[in-house]
Amino acid sequence: MMDFSKFLAILDFKKKVSTKSLVLFTRQLATLIAAGLPLVKALRTLHDQLEPGALKSVIKSIADEVESGSNFSEALARFPKVFPDFYINMIKAGELGGMLEDILKRLSEFLDKTQKLRDKVKSALMYPMFVMIVAVLILIMLMVFVIPTFTNMFSELGGSLPLPTRILIVISEITRRIWFLIPFLPVAIIAIYKAIIKNPDRKLIIDKLKLHIPVVGNLVQQVSVARFSRTLGTLLSSGVPILAALQTVRDTIGNEFIARAVIHVRDSIKEGESVSGPMEASKAFPPLVTKMVNIGEETGNLAKMLMQIADNFEDEVDVAVSGLTSLLEPLLIVFMGLVVGFIVVSMFMPLFSLAKLIE
Numbered sequence: 001m002m003d004f005s006k007f008l009a010i011l012d013f014k015k016k017v018s019t020k021s022l023v024l025f026t027r028q029l030a031t032l033i034a035a036g037l038p039l040v041k042a043l044r045t046l047h048d049q050l051e052p053g054a055l056k057s058v059i060k061s062i063a064d065e066v067e068s069g070s071n072f073s074e075a076l077a078r079f080p081k082v083f084p085d086f087y088i089n090m091i092k093a094g095e096l097g098g099m100l101e102d103i104l105k106r107l108s109e110f111l112d113k114t115q116k117l118r119d120k121v122k123s124a125l126m127y128p129m130f131v132m133i134v135a136v137l138i139l140i141m142l143m144v145f146v147i148p149t150f151t152n153m154f155s156e157l158g159g160s161l162p163l164p165t166r167i168l169i170v171i172s173e174i175t176r177r178i179w180f181l182i183p184f185l186p187v188a189i190i191a192i193y194k195a196i197i198k199n200p201d202r203k204l205i206i207d208k209l210k211l212h213i214p215v216v217g218n219l220v221q222q223v224s225v226a227r228f229s230r231t232l233g234t235l236l237s238s239g240v241p242i243l244a245a246l247q248t249v250r251d252t253i254g255n256e257f258i259a260r261a262v263i264h265v266r267d268s269i270k271e272g273e274s275v276s277g278p279m280e281a282s283k284a285f286p287p288l289v290t291k292m293v294n295i296g297e298e299t300g301n302l303a304k305m306l307m308q309i310a311d312n313f314e315d316e317v318d319v320a321v322s323g324l325t326s327l328l329e330p331l332l333i334v335f336m337g338l339v340v341g342f343i344v345v346s347m348f349m350p351l352f353s354l355a356k357l358i359e
Contacts, residue, residue, distance in 0.1 A: 017055050017082045019115040023108050025055065030104035039100075040067045058082055071095055086231055086248045093239040103238050110234045117226060117314055121219075124321040128328040135336050136182075142343065144179055147172035150347050164346040200256060208257040215327060219320045224255045225289055226313035228262065233306030242269060258284045275302065289313075 025046060032042035043063035050056040058079050065075035073092035076083045087107060094103030151169050154161055161169070175182075197203040211217045231252055235245035246266040253259045261282035268278035276294035279285050289309055296305025 017058070019111055019118075021055055022082070022087075023111045023115065025059070026104050026111065027108040030101055030108060033101045033104065039072060055082070072100070085251055086235060089240050089244060089248050090235060090238045093235075097239045099239075106234055106238055110230060113230065113310075113314070114227070117223070117317060120318060121223065121321055124325045125328075128325065128332060131329075131332050135332070135339075139339065140175060140179060140182060143172045143175035147343075147347075148176065154350050162346070162349040164342065165350055168343060168346040203256045204260065207255045210255070211257065215324055219317065219324060220255065221258075221286070222313050222317045222320055224253060224258045225285060226310050226317060228253055228258065229289070229306045229313065230310035233303045233310060236303035236306065242275075261285070 028046055029042055032045060033039065037045065040063055043059055043066065047056060047059045047063060050059065061078070062072075062075040065078070066072055071092075073088050073095055076088050076091060080088075090103050090107055091100070094100040147168060151172065154165070154169075197206060210220045213220075228249055231249045232245055235248060236242060240248070243266055246262055246269070250259045250262045250266070253262060261279070261284035264282055265275060265278040269275065274294070274297055276290050276297060279293060280287070280290040292305050292309050293302065296302040299305075
């Protein structure tokens with residue numbers, strides 16, 4: 001009969017475990033193992049101090065599996081939604097090399113830096129998104145409550161209305177009829193986008209186009225290259241074979257165009273080629289990256305060089321995000337100015353015509 005704790009773990013299997021929780025678990029596990037605790041006892045200790053939730057149930061199940069004779073990496077592999085492939089591969093390498101403590105420390109550092117990079121991008125875009133949402137809400141209120149008042153007045157005056165005014169009245173009428181659907185529009189757009197990118201070929205086209213969007217494309221490439229370099233460098237320095245490491249990187253890169261370039265690199269290495277050559281031929285990586293990878297190969301310090309590339313590109317992401325934020329703010333102001341200006345002009349043009357007739 002199935003143990004009840006394992007049953008709970010299966011129920012929690014698909015629940016989301018935050019990266020911050022995973023970082024904290026990994027760091028604390030490394031500390032306990034460094035203090036001399038056996039793996040099972042360390043897992044039990046962490047389980048006891050956690051609040052009820054998905055991670056607590058999963059850790060209990062993992063501790064039971066390890067206690068019954070399974071390898072730590074095998075137990076982790078039962079929960080791929082919680083522990084990514086690179087995490088499991090690094091743990092497996094740590095078990096084989098007898099350096100589980102060091103691997104756990106590297107994992108916690110890697111996850112922490114990845115989360116910080118993601119948080120920087122999100123926080124930088126939060127203010128422009130907030131301004132845009134407020135602006136859209138104000139426009140909806142104008143279209144639903146203010147413009148109809150002017151429309152009634154114009155209809156009483158009679159006569160032909162200017163084209164901008166007629167356009168505004170049509171927009172207002174449409175908004176009044178479908179205003180309750182507008183909050184669901186972002187959800188619909190996201191759902192359609194996810195449906196489109198389920199097809200790998202369509203996702204390839206979209207991800208390739210992303211890289212050519214002015215300003216934004218540069219940021220997308222920098223984030224992808226930083227993630228590629230950090231993940232591959234961490235895996236290689238942890239003893240994961242390069243072919244397995246590249247396959248793991250391909251699954252975590254986030255951009256289909258760059259991911260296929262990574263697979264091309266992996267296939268070329270199987271044929272006896274270097275890493276930098278196929279990278280350069282793919283045109284998916286900046287020239288500086290391929291040159292630094294080439295230097296890393298020649299000096300035998302590829303993992304170290306990849307970590308240096310990751311540090312450099314994460315710094316560039318900070319600069320690019322700041323620049324993008326600085327650019328978005330005036331663009332939003334100009335956009336709102338144009339919209340408000342159009343509304344004002346459209347509303348007052350008939351009044352000006354009326355004033356001329358009175359004169």
